[in-house]
Amino acid sequence: MTTGRPNVLSTALDETHDPPLRPLPAAVAELLRDVAAPLRLVAHLRAVHDVAAQLVDWVGAHRPELAVDAGAVLFGAATHDVGKALHPGELSGPGSRHEEAGRDLLLARGVPPEWARFAAGHASWTPETAVEDLLVSLADKVWKNKRVPGLEDLVVAGLCRAGGRPAWEEFLALDEFLTHVGEAAHRRLAWQAAHPVHG
Template structure:
């Protein structure tokens, strides 16, 4: 088993493996193991978050499979901009979307690579916001204006007060943030 395969499939962690189609893409583009570990951590958070949203607020319509694919591939552009594995940057976003499109990924799925850091992008909807939130909270980071987009959506379609939607989402995100140190340690255990 290669280091990348251990990052996306193995290890003594309680997180789901990345979907085979995401693993295939990562292998094909020569992704570093740390990127695979990061995507697995975000994927695990997205899986939990979308499961919670389906159960707690069933009126919110979103494409869970698309969100999970987006979480599993959102940073693939860092293969082309490896410096952004260690320092902040956004050049990987359009590069990742192009890379996925070139690999035959439908535009509706490839877009997550481009929208995950730009939640005010006109293309960004609930699915994109879920990927963005997962990409922040996996390491315990909270972004108020991003979360408010989901809060308003939950409140609007569920017919509940904004404060109720906020409390509901906030409780779930606090619970997810608790595992941030373990996820960061897992990611940092793999080479760039």
């Protein structure tokens, strides 16, 4: 066993208290160990995965009529930046090479295309984007309390189509929830920053 591997697994799976974060799926933790993912990346994926789980729970309670593949959202959030294991410079700087690289890495490991897609598509969206993709993208923004009106408008539109409520009502409900999630962003950011980018 190499020195860094247990740290990847503990970062992915061990109980956390400040902030409390759900563990990554065990299969994702093992994949991250196998590709020698930097601990900063593992921490980031865990934080986004936790926020995605909160979003899925909220949508299920708020708008159960909206059919959401929760498993796909959670896997997508847990692996959306996996390509940064191959392009670690993009952990601390700009770049999009990790997107296609992440999808290709997942496909090479037998992940179905419908789940590997999140790695390549989490940074862009259109009115035709599936709700699962929108929720992964939203989690990747809101974990650090970044609000993106265009993205949120697309989520609101999906909520409206499912429930038939006016857009302003759905906007207010989503805004209240995202504001609540954002209140813990400083704790998630500090936890991620405590993990090294290299080594």
